[in-house]
Amino acid sequence: MGSYSIGVDLGGTNLRVAAIDPNGKILRRETATVSFDGGPRQVVNRIAATIERTRENCAGHELCGVGIGVPGFIDIDAGLIVGSANLPGFQGFPVRDEVQQRLGIPIVLENDANAAALGELWMGAGRSVKDLILLTLGTGIGGGIVMNGKILHGAQGMAGEFGHMTVIPEGNPCGCGNRGCLEKHASASAIAAMGSMMHFGHDVTAEQVYELALQGNERAKMVFESMGRALGIAIANLIHIFNFPLYLISGGPLPAWNYFAPAMLAEVNSRSFVFSRTETRIEKALLGSDAGLYGAAYLPFQREAAYRVPTSS
């Protein structure tokens, strides 16, 4: 009888759950839809029920704990969501304790982008390192910082807000109040917006801009070069700040790597002497949308390992 952990990835419409053993083998997957119309308590009931179903399907194994990744700022110690535009009604809601009460097992709550960074470290592109940064390109740009194997949270759980780094001081306006935020120049939404500027149609998507690039459209390629340069400015800055060995990129635009990566790497190379002088890698993340599940499942293992270290005062 082996032990295992359960990772939960709570999204705006879907709930994904996986039972994973200490070697990273997925024993079981469950998914469920969620609606936020009924308030947070109903969502928590759905989370608890899906975890319970997963647990029943893993009978004969010992459950070590549950990690839950959510798209919001987390107060780690209190186990609650302090801010989330994507989870209406959850502001200040004690997610961790509510799930814990229903199931009677230890729960760890974490930001989903942070969980993804930890997942890549555990079972993805970062298995050879202890320090990495993950940038996830989506509607916005999320990210996570893992240092010495542990997630960096910051004072209010807001560390790793790479999407709002200023890369072009007089650049595109952002809803946050700033101009030139990275996510206004390098996210999937930014690719679509730039495609629209290139007269590919008002509703063009990042995928369609990528298709056009594949067909040899020079203006579509320019969009990815522009996006790559913005990403390169941000990563050059992160390299100067952290001097980490590995920076990972994930998200929808990843298939367009060959169109944006050359411009990105040229930018980093010319802007960061630390990059050009050291063995610093900028690579594709490997786990895709499972990264957050792996990271969430790893949290209880990590906590258990920490408890095992004998300390006395």
Add this chain to the structure above:
Amino acid sequence: MGSYSIGVDLGGTNLRVAAIDPNGKILRRETATVSFDGGPRQVVNRIAATIERTRENCAGHELCGVGIGVPGFIDIDAGLIVGSANLPGFQGFPVRDEVQQRLGIPIVLENDANAAALGELWMGAGRSVKDLILLTLGTGIGGGIVMNGKILHGAQGMAGEFGHMTVIPEGNPCGCGNRGCLEKHASASAIAAMGSMMHFGHDVTAEQVYELALQGNERAKMVFESMGRALGIAIANLIHIFNFPLYLISGGPLPAWNYFAPAMLAEVNSRSFVFSRTETRIEKALLGSDAGLYGAAYLPFQREAAYRVPTSS
């Protein structure tokens, strides 16, 4: 009989040494000139002799260890300088072991900007926090990151290279190969260069630009506003990345705070929603050029405290 530690700050022409007790009280100060013409071994002899003199003057107290801050990239584990433009001949030189052999006491080698950040945490403006970032404005811009009370080094000891963060992608050229580096827009040298652009004279200094601002010169004030905005872009980025409670500024231009800080804070406020939503402080460092001495002296205390924690495998 109390214990104490010795902090050493090695500069390009001067060597400063202080004996400091665990409460931060300076028991003794020594200074010496250094010349790099005779090679690193001669410099190390001078360091050892000055430490020895300090020690003799603290007879009756127990020496806990010595911390040495140097202006270069450090391989902490190996105790050597892996790169420094300011210390000719020291590339790859085993400073720590050479001093240790001469004195027979434990030595910790550290980058001087990192030591200054730790010093501010221990006895300066950061006494109330465990996480802070220090930016030191001089010829260039150096910096240090202290997280959970400890210096962040990065893979090759190059973390905290804030001076080469890109703040203006098409900004002033930098000797590092980049354009728009923070230190080309916000260091003391950048203030002087902007003063020169304002026709204050080819050889105008940052101090003279400050004097002009004090006299009400509007162009001199513009220089500090420009410098403040560049600093604000960089600090807004650091806040989004770290979500630390405290960011400190030190260095020669600090007296001009009232001329650059309003522009800096306005920039941070408009660029960082994390800043505007949280209790994040941007303040003057308090220890001036003594910060590095305090930090260097704190390193042996920190190491001793770490040894005291009982661990078993």
